[in-house]
Amino acid sequence: MSSAVSRYFTSSIGRKQLIALTGLGLCGFLVAHLLGNFTLFIGSDAFNIYAHKLMSLGPLVYIAEAGLAAMFALHLGLAIKMTIENKTARGQKYYMKTRTGRGETLMSATMPYTGLILFVFLILHILQFKFGPVYNTEVDGVFMRDLYRTVVEYFQSPLNTAWYVIAMAAAAMHTAHGFQSAFQTFGFNHGTWTPKLKILGIAYAVFVAGGFAAVSIFLHVKGA
Template structure:
């Protein structure tokens, strides 16, 4: 059953939606830095000192790999479904959008971004700070230093634009793959999908831009 085109898309879409949930939680955590660096550091400490964190991280990695593996396989099949390309191919303007036709590119951008993101922040310099006698990682300091460089901020904003575009098609597309279709609500869902993509894109760009402007 797992080899059926429709089922593969449904699993990839479901994994994508789960990743959306993670991204929303991640964004909420990021925005704590705007409150204060202590709140942010305490939140980060609460997360990483939780004994279940490794299991949760492994689950997240598993969901990510499912999404990545399935879309790579689907894409491979899609490419081989048309061995000879057209000399000229033109979109009608009544179907595909910029976001929908660049899903592969936005996806690859995100993959490259994630490698640097995890390497530079999760496995970045381990500064320490004490609150009420408890020593925790000063992630806030690392973030402020990291986003002191305009190049890094630019890269992040670019990657988050790709992320927003990826979501603006991917979110509603997952529902279409599950079979959700309604004369009235599908139109609303497609609009919601774009709003969701734009909000996530802006939301994740706030912290790098804010951190950079603090240092200027």
């Protein structure tokens, strides 16, 4: 039994299925996160109440955070190992290697790099917001953290906004390949559905990354 488990977790197919599974899990998280961010369009109270409600879920928050951290760590760790293996599998580099134009895309070729940008972004993102400047406010007699002010102050800087938008472009590229790729990895491949899934993946990438970027630009313009 344990041999079957260890075989799966160390095999090329087992590992990439885990990368695919955690990747799709993180894709789901991004949607939830984005929907929450849309309250920033409404105003300070809406966003602060949303953030306060979310954080007052208590132990559920810690469970969700631990789950996300585990998914992210697994995704990152396995992807790094896979990328190193893939680089060494070539051995001597080609003097000339050209794409056929029918396979590899800019999105698929840059997965390790866009992934790395997202990793750096994530660390900074948590430091800048969750562990960023703490202000307090009162909404309808309830005291809560004024996370809205933290966010608005951050996006007043054009550099911060530009970095955020660049990171979201990386997210778009990463998920545009990753989303549809995950299904192939699980073994879903169908003449009719696969092309539709690829379109859905691009739509997802544009919606999510575009949504986050739109919020950041909105706040920058509003705050400036």
